[in-house]
Amino acid sequence: MKKQLADWGLDYFDLYLIHFPVATKYVDPAVRYPPGWQYEGDEIIPSKATIQDTWTAMEGLVEKGLSKSIGISNFQAQLIYDLLRYAKIRPATLQIEHHPYLVQQELVRLAKNEGIAVTAYSSFGPASFKEFNMDHASNITPLMEVDVVGEIAKKHGKSPSQVLLRWATQRGLAIIPKSTRVENMKSNLESASFDLTEEEIKKISGLDKGLRFNQPSNVSLHEIPAVANTGYRTITNNSP
Numbered sequence: 058m059k060k061q062l063a064d065w066g067l068d069y070f071d072l073y074l075i076h077f078p079v080a081t082k083y084v085d086p087a088v089r090y091p092p093g094w095q096y097e098g099d100e101i102i103p104s105k106a107t108i109q110d111t112w113t114a115m116e117g118l119v120e121k122g123l124s125k126s127i128g129i130s131n132f133q134a135q136l137i138y139d140l141l142r143y144a145k146i147r148p149a150t151l152q153i154e155h156h157p158y159l160v161q162q163e164l165v166r167l168a169k170n171e172g173i174a175v176t177a178y179s180s181f182g183p184a185s186f187k188e189f190n191m192d193h194a195s196n197i198t199p200l201m202e203v204d205v206v207g208e209i210a211k212k213h214g215k216s217p218s219q220v221l222l223r224w225a226t227q228r229g230l231a232i233i234p235k236s237t238r239v240e241n242m243k244s245n246l247e248s249a250s251f252d253l254t255e256e257e258i259k260k261i262s263g264l265d266k267g268l269r270f271n272q273p274s275n276v277s278l279h280e281i282p283a284v285a286n287t288g289y290r291t292i293t294n295n296s297p
C-alpha cells in the first residue's frame with residue numbers, strides 16, 4: 058500500500074478495493090511488482106488469509122489514514138452478507154462486471170438495500186476480453202452491434218456505446234469505461250447527456266444471458282464445460 062501511494066505521489070487513496078475475494082500468497086514488492094495472480098511462472102499459490110483477515114487489514118488502512126474509504130470487487134451476495142456480519146467499516150462500494158449480457162439484478166438490488174454503491178466494469182461486455190483470446194468473447198455478438206442497442210441509439214441520435222453506458226447509469230451504477238482514444242473518452246463522458254425510457258432500459262436488460270467473462274477460475278486455463286440449459290457459462294483463459 059505504501060509503495061502504491063508513493064508511486065502515485067499521494068498521502069492517501071480516496072477508495073481502496075479488494076480486487077477479488079481470493080487471497081493469493083504474498084509477493085514482496087522487492088521480488089515482483091505488481092505481483093499479479095501467479096506466484097512464480099504459471100503457479101498460483103493460495104494464501105491462508107480469510108476474507109475477514111483481509112477486511113480487517115483494509116479497515117486498518119482507514120484507521121491509519123491511508124485510505125478514506127474501502128470497498129470490494131467481484132463479491133457475490135453470500136460473501137457480502139458474511140462480510141457485513143463482522144465489518145466495523147462497511148464497504149463503500151462494490152465493483153462488478155456488469156453489461157447487458159450480465160445484468161445481475163439481484164446483486165445490484167442487494168447492494169442498494171445495504172447502502173453500498175455499485176460500480177460497473179466491462180460495460181461493453183466482450184469488447185475488453187477479446188485480447189485475452191477468450192472464445193466466448195470472440196464468438197458472441199459484440200454489444201455495440203446488437204440490434205436492440207443499435208435501434209435505441211439511432212432513435213436518440215447517440216452511439217451504441219453511449220446507450221450501453223447510459224443503461225448502466227440509469228440503473229443507478231457508476232461506470233468506469235476505459236479507452237485509449239480521446240474521441241471515445243469524450244463520447245463516454247457525454248453518455249449522460251440523454252435519458253433512455255423505462256421500456257428501453259427493460260429491452261436492453263432483456264439481453265441478459267448470465268454471461269460472465271471475468272472470474273477466478275479463468276486463471277486455471279482449463280476448459281470447464283458449459284452448464285447445459287442454464288444459459289450460464291464459465292469462460293476460461295486469463296482475466297485482465
Ligand SMILES: NC(=O)c1ccc[n+]([C@@H]2O[C@H](COP(=O)([O-])OP(=O)(O)OC[C@H]3O[C@@H](n4cnc5c(N)ncnc54)[C@H](OP(=O)(O)O)[C@@H]3O)[C@@H](O)[C@H]2O)c1
Nearest residue numbers: 130178179180181184185218233234235236237238241244
Ligand atoms: N474489478 C475488476 O475485477 C476489474 C476487471 C476488469 C476491469 N476492471 C476495470 O474496469 C475499467 C474498465 O476496463 P474494462 O477492461 O472493463 O474495459 P471496458 O471499458 O469495458 O472496454 C474497453 C474496450 O472498449 C473500447 N471502448 C471504450 N470506449 C469506447 C467507445 N466509446 N466506443 C467504442 N469502443 C470503446 C476500448 O477500445 P479503445 O481503447 O480503442 O477505445 C477497449 O477495447 C478499468 O478501470 C479496469 O481496471 C476491473
